[in-house]
Amino acid sequence: MTGGDVPHLGGVVSFDFKSKKISKTFFESHDGRKHKDIFLAEQFAEKIKDHLNGNLCVTAGVHIDGITEKQIDASFVMVDELAQAVLN
Incomplete structure (x- = not known):
C-alpha cells in the first residue's frame, strides 16, 4: 500500500500460513x-489472511x-474496500 505526498516504506506485516x-x-x-501506516497493513492482513492458502507479506508507506x-x-475504510476487492 502506498500513497500520499511522500512515497516510502513505513512498515511490513507478514503472516505465516x-x-x-x-x-x-x-x-x-x-x-x-x-511510521503508523503499518496499522493499515495490519488491518489489510487481518481481513484477508483467513482466506489464503499460503503466506502473506504486506508493505505500507502512506504519508499525507x-x-x-x-x-x-477514511484511510481505514479504503483499506477495508481494498481487502474486499482482493477477496472478490
Missing part, C-alpha cells in the same frame, strides 16, 4: 518516530502532510 503467526516491522522515519482525523478514518 503454517504457524498462523503475524509479524510486524515498524521502520523509523527521518525524525526517529515509527497535515492529515486530518477524518482522512485517517
